[in-house]
Amino acid sequence: MFALIKLMQSLFGALHSEGTPGQLAAGIVLGSFLGLTPLVNIHNAVIFAALVVLNVSFAGGMLGWALFIPFGFLLDPVFDWIGHTLLFTPSLTPFFTSLYNMPIVPLTNFNNTVVLGSLVFAGVLAVPLYVATRLGVTRYRATIGARVRQSRFYRAVTASKVYNVYKMFRP
Amino acid sequence: MSAPAPDSRLQAPRFKIFRWRAIGPLLVLLVIVAVLWWLFADTIVRHESQQVGTQMLGARVEIERLHLDIPHGKVLVYGLTIASPHEAFKNLLQADELVADLDVVPLTEKKLIINRIAANGLRFGTPRETDGRVAAKSGEGIAGRVLAETREWASQFQVPVLQLATGKITIDSLDPRRLATIPAAEALSARADSSARAWKAAFDTLRLGPTLDSASATLEQLRHARATDLSTINAARQAIDRLKRARGRVTTLENGVKTGVADLQAGLAGLDSTRRRDYAFARSLLKLPSLDAPEVGAALFAPGAIKPFEQVLYYTQLARRYMPPGLLPRATTGPSRVRRAGEDVRFPKERALPGFLLRSAELSFLLQPASAQPQRYAGRLTGLTSDPALYGRPTALVASGSQLAAGAMLNHVRDIPVDTAGATVGGIRLSAFAVPGVPVRLDPGAATTQLGFNLNGDTIHARFVIRSGNVRWTRDSGFANSAIGDLIWRAVSGIPNLDVEARLSGALHHPDLAVRSNLDQAIAARLKAVLGEQVAAAEKQMRARVDALVNDRVGPVRARVTDVQNQAQAQVAQQRARLNELQKQLEQRLRDLTRIRLP
Numbered sequence: 068m069f070a071l072i073k074l075m076q077s078l079f080g081a082l083h084s085e086g087t088p089g090q091l092a093a094g095i096v097l098g099s100f101l102g103l104t105p106l107v108n109i110h111n112a113v114i115f116a117a118l119v120v121l122n123v124s125f126a127g128g129m130l131g132w133a134l135f136i137p138f139g140f141l142l143d144p145v146f147d148w149i150g151h152t153l154l155f156t157p158s159l160t161p162f163f164t165s166l167y168n169m170p171i172v173p174l175t176n177f178n179n180t181v182v183l184g185s186l187v188f189a190g191v192l193a194v195p196l197y198v199a200t201r202l203g204v205t206r207y208r209a210t211i212g213a214r215v216r217q218s219r220f221y222r223a224v225t226a227s228k229v230y231n232v233y234k235m236f237r238p
Numbered sequence: 239m240s241a242p243a244p245d246s247r248l249q250a251p252r253f254k255i256f257r258w259r260a261i262g263p264l265l266v267l268l269v270i271v272a273v274l275w276w277l278f279a280d281t282i283v284r285h286e287s288q289q290v291g292t293q294m295l296g297a298r299v300e301i302e303r304l305h306l307d308i309p310h311g312k313v314l315v316y317g318l319t320i321a322s323p324h325e326a327f328k329n330l331l332q333a334d335e336l337v338a339d340l341d342v343v344p345l346t347e348k349k350l351i352i353n354r355i356a357a358n359g360l361r362f363g364t365p366r367e368t369d370g371r372v373a374a375k376s377g378e379g380i381a382g383r384v385l386a387e388t389r390e391w392a393s394q395f396q397v398p399v400l401q402l403a404t405g406k407i408t409i410d411s412l413d414p415r416r417l418a419t420i421p422a423a424e425a426l427s428a429r430a431d432s433s434a435r436a437w438k439a440a441f442d443t444l445r446l447g448p449t450l451d452s453a454s455a456t457l458e459q460l461r462h463a464r465a466t467d468l469s470t471i472n473a474a475r476q477a478i479d480r481l482k483r484a485r486g487r488v489t490t491l492e493n494g495v496k497t498g499v500a501d502l503q504a505g506l507a508g509l510d511s512t513r514r515r516d517y518a519f520a521r522s523l524l525k526l527p528s529l530d531a532p533e534v535g536a537a538l539f540a541p542g543a544i545k546p547f548e549q550v551l552y553y554t555q556l557a558r559r560y561m562p563p564g565l566l567p568r569a570t571t572g573p574s575r576v577r578r579a580g581e582d583v584r585f586p587k588e589r590a591l592p593g594f595l596l597r598s599a600e601l602s603f604l605l606q607p608a609s610a611q612p613q614r615y616a617g618r619l620t621g622l623t624s625d626p627a628l629y630g631r632p633t634a635l636v637a638s639g640s641q642l643a644a645g646a647m648l649n650h651v652r653d654i655p656v657d658t659a660g661a662t663v664g665g666i667r668l669s670a671f672a673v674p675g676v677p678v679r680l681d682p683g684a685a686t687t688q689l690g691f692n693l694n695g696d697t698i699h700a701r702f703v704i705r706s707g708n709v710r711w712t713r714d715s716g717f718a719n720s721a722i723g724d725l726i727w728r729a730v731s732g733i734p735n736l737d738v739e740a741r742l743s744g745a746l747h748h749p750d751l752a753v754r755s756n757l758d759q760a761i762a763a764r765l766k767a768v769l770g771e772q773v774a775a776a777e778k779q780m781r782a783r784v785d786a787l788v789n790d791r792v793g794p795v796r797a798r799v800t801d802v803q804n805q806a807q808a809q810v811a812q813q814r815a816r817l818n819e820l821q822k823q824l825e826q827r828l829r830d831l832t833r834i835r836l837p
Contacts, residue, residue, distance in 0.1 A: 105575060105577045107575070116264060119257070119260045119263070119264050120256055120257060120260055120261065120264060121255065121256065121257065122254050122255055122256060122257045139577065140577065143577055143578035143580075144578070146578075146580075147578055147580050147581075150580060151569075151580075151581065154567065154569075154583040155567065155569075155583070160567060160585065163567070163583075163585050164567075164585040164586075164587050165587075166585075167584070167585035167587070168347060168585070168587045168590045168591075169347065170346040170347050171346055171347075173347055173348035173349075174346070174348050176582075178582055178583045178584065178585065179572050179573075179580050179581070179582050179583075180569075180572070180580035180581045180582075180583070181572065181577060181578050181579070181580030182580070184580075
């Protein structure tokens, strides 16, 4: 229940933040990387750092993470297949061999089928997701955004303490 | 005064890429992570080592304490326990202390290079309180698959246990449908009928009747003819020619009949050999004890002798999976996590470091640690690596001591891996065990065991020997009233020594197993003496059963074949006799007519 409330807070907080639709979309895209790929990996530390340091919607990032976690679990077999196909493609073997024998890079676990498959999938999804989210947020704000902002439900959600924490990272 | 120009920066605030105020919290987070790592690195590495070790070996790996000293490149492991993948409440080994010297720089490439390990207080085969098998229960991962494969491999050597519990010989029910003689007899009967029809048709096509009638008429004319009646004489000669041609056809038919008869006779003989096969099949249904010494040896010791081979093969196959030859990309099971593990693919590169390398390990271990004077030994392991082709040298293990000589070499440098191991261990107290199928328990006492193992590609040659000069026999109470038990007990209880040898050779998927022991002859001789008559009686009974089932079908077939052959031969003989008789009469009459009578 708490997770659901938190998710709704993130959703409304992000939609009605002062950030531009582009910032919100970029945040969701970065968050989708966290949700789609196995979490405990170096690339996710980089993604998280980017989410914090770059002027994108942090709430959007949290929202994207929460939204894409179930898809990550659901699509694991697909990621495994993508990663397996890529890692065993003969023409890519020299490239992967170089990466595998470089410092630091192997620590990213790129040579794991699920990690590589999910990363590639998230990368391919990034652009359409960014465009679609940006368009969606723009349309939302132009149509029903103002009415939602006036609703009691919105005020109840934004009045909670969690929202205050979120405001620390608002764009 | 003109109005001041509006500042464009006030009209459109500049978009900032970075959120500089978040740097602080991020740095704080990094510091927290660093502090947590500093506090819990030992625990994390210990946990990961246990998890990876368990996954790789298929048996629980436990570490009491681990200390990571990265600046000095040292890892200290205390209280290492590795459970046996095969036995539930036994450890494969325990080590009091392991000190490893690491190369730190390759860690940045996720490569573990250990220059030296000093292992102290190694102990083997110690008991444990919980079941430490993992692969045997889950069947997952590489270890699980290898374990399943080796178990399946070992299952092909299931030798029937000697049926000596009661000394009785039993016969399973004999299903007539599984006897080959009956369908063979039915087929022969059909062939006989077919031959009879064919021969009858052949006789009909000879058309001997008109020839014989014509010849008879000519003979009659010739009897009343004179020497000058040339037309009648010519007709007689033509009749003789026709008779000769008819006899030629009869001869051809006779040859065909002879061939057919021989074929039917062969069919009858075939029925006899088929019946002998049925005897053999029925004999296989008898639960007879093995009476030959080699079979006795296999029945007694094969189940126990195959276990060491199975275990060594398990570790060898595991080594082949984790230490594959060549430089092609190889996949292994990924790390266990909430998400799907996937596969980790390794990409070895020429002139680069392997993913894992243990250059040298100094081993100090105890054998029989529970005894009053445990034996201390030393060993050395070199070149254990995940990429033998990169390291360029085989993995070698040597251990020696007063009663131990052991060595192993895993040569996966070339395309065809060659794994060799040999060990001789003396003074080992083996636990007493019940000899399968024989009413005795054997306590080998302090025995010497030898193991030789060579797996060259897919060809295996292995030998396992147990020798003991002071065995003790205990009678199994379950056979107290068994006459056979008495005899076996008397045969073996006086034997003071034990000498068992098992040999395995051939293609790995289906090698030959030969087991012999000094008990084989003693037990086999006793069995033959006692059970020989019973076996003969059982075999006689079994033959009678087969005969009873088969004779009902074979007898009529045999009679039918004889009848068909007699009929055909008689018919041929009869026709031939008529032809001959007519020809003879015609020729005689011609001679009478054409003879010149002198006045």
